[in-house]
Amino acid sequence: MSGIGEALTASRFRIAGVVVGVLVVSLVGAFALGVLGAPAVEAVDNRFGDVDDETTVVFTDLVVDNPNPIGVQLGNTTINYTVRMNDVPMAVGGREGLDIRRGNSTLEFTTRMNNEQIPPWWATHVNNDERTVVTINATVRTSILGQRRYDITQEKEVETDIIGDFNSEETRPVNADDPPPLFSNPVLYVNRTSAEWGEATAQETPIDMEFVMYNPQTTPFTVTELGYEITMNGVAVGEGRTDDIAAIPPGATETVRTEARILNPNLDDWWVTHLRNDQVTNLRIEFYAVVSVDQLSQDIRVPLDRLTYEETIETDIFGNENASTAEPTATATPTPADGERTPTPTDSGRTMPTATPTAIPDDPLETPTDDDGLL
Template sequence: MFGKVLKVILVLGVCTAVGLGGLFATGALGVPDAGIEDNAWGEVDDDRIEVVTTVWVDNPNPGLEVDDLTLEYALWMNDVDLADGTAADVGMPAGNTTTEIRSDLRYQHLSDWWVAHVESDEVSDLRADVTAHVEWGPLSGAPSYTHEDEVETDLEPMIADSMAQLEGEHSLSPVEGGGALEPTVEIRDTDAEWGEVDENRTELHLTYEVHNPNAYPLPTPALTGEMEFNDHLVGEWDAHEVEVLHGGYDATIPPGESREITFVVDLDNDDVVQWFATHVDGEEVTDAELRAQLAMNVDGQTMTIPGDEEAIHCEYDLRTDIFVDQESGIEQTGCELLPWATPDQEEFDELEATLELDDALLAGDGDDGERDEGDDADDSDEADDDTTGDDAGGGEIGGTDSLLGTVD
């Protein structure tokens, strides 16, 4: 009796398999399919950024339910492996359904992504893959789906726009009052661009074309400033931490001539990663603040650009569209002048960025200025190859000529 029952079961099983195979061969049944419906940010904390991926699943077989589907997800940006996740034993009734896969970004890989992003002119190729593993007789398979997108940021033009607020003509006075020296300085052009970048640090090059319309030389100015994104300090530079390319601080700006000065500022990539967490936690919106000041030391007197020991302070809204459906870009929300901590005499001495002028020179006989250490100022300047003589102009803000425009 038992043998007969077993034979019947085996026959039914074979018939069922043959029947399913026949239906599959004729197109009446099909292998389930899957794809990505949406990506979103989940929970964010100090060392974790969650990615929530909504996957659609299509089971084209009426009346047949698969209950052991396995879904796999992977995310790359500029070929940097940032996340993967798995959902096992997923039920798949007939028709279209959705399910979620939760995965964590690999924090330790975010710095690698940042390096690739900067080296690609702030453009990242995003790729997200989902694969559905189905094992159900003739309906077994592993259909996959790939979503590709391009992610751009505009940090470099945002920084350049804020630095451009210093352009124009500035009449300088000693910050402590007194002294007969009140030179005029013209910032004719500015620029900002990324320099060298590695896994630990990112260089930012800030360039100013400084024109000296006076009858005496002027020293190389010192730069101070900072960048704050979502109340997180991403970059901060004191005068003694900033390097100068091509000529150094001991080069002067001769009378009636211009000099292109490039300051090198370092950003710690760990600070960038921490900012990125605040950015995605805020629906990919960043409140960016940038501050900058130039300062000169002549005859022991410090003079600042802008004047009165103030700094330019600009704010921007920065938006991206990695996972959030919005228009990416930057918008300047305002620029103003605010009080700032000016470099002291000790910092100028450390940089060797001070200049002494003798009485004969100030009287206009054309003699050279002298460095504190006795070096001839023009000899220092001859070592610098970046001297030009172009013209420019600007509008007025707070006693200094400047344009407080908006980002195009």
């Protein structure tokens, strides 16, 4: 009887082995036929966290779709993502060894951005006509049935008009605090102001400004100096003066020019205030002029209070405040194993995004990081 029992037990093990083998073969066949599929990134959401003088925390949620009827633990699958603003890398992260349940799973990442990335991004924003393209790219690489890669790319535009309102045809009187005996207020009039960006570099952002000034006095005078101070949320980001001398006869106008400069290394300090103020900035540019008169032994310093320029800058870089309901643009680039059929968009029995190749940057995505990836 014991021999019969041992035979039955051995038979059960053989049957179980055959069932497991059939199950494995069935699963592999299902992958090959496209019935089951590799997980893919469906959506990416970013938001800013705490910010200090050196770093900015970026929280990222990746929604991963597992089209299979069972959850999978993928020790050899990696997810990488990068956030760029005008091709300047702002946040990079990734993870490997993922446990993904069936359907959609949200994977949470935390990375830290070095605030020194702000000045180079700012230069690209200005040189691109105050326009930034925020690009978020996420990639799943899996070895299921060979090496495959599935990508998703989201893009959003951020536009500002920081100095546009400085262009004005309004005539503004300029008064001196204590005009000399030869003068009466208003000391002069500014009939027109205009400004445009110069070519921004890593070190500075020039603003070319013009002031059309009118001399209402009976005495000629010379504007020997035009000074400025630029603040953003109270952070000093530029100050200076021009020695572009302009002599203005009585009853005449003359154009006075100055090139104000934002010092880009100061912008990482401004960035902290911008985020802490819900991505709102108050830009302020204050001016003064120095007027010289031959009959006077001392020059006159005139504050140009009526020319003080203020502009509110608001951004929504990741689109959290006014989130779009449009579906993200998704692209898939599977690399099938030798002899394997590439799945079509409807192989899994559901509608999939059209597959088109997407180039993935090499530098920040080659090495996945497990949170706190600091650029």
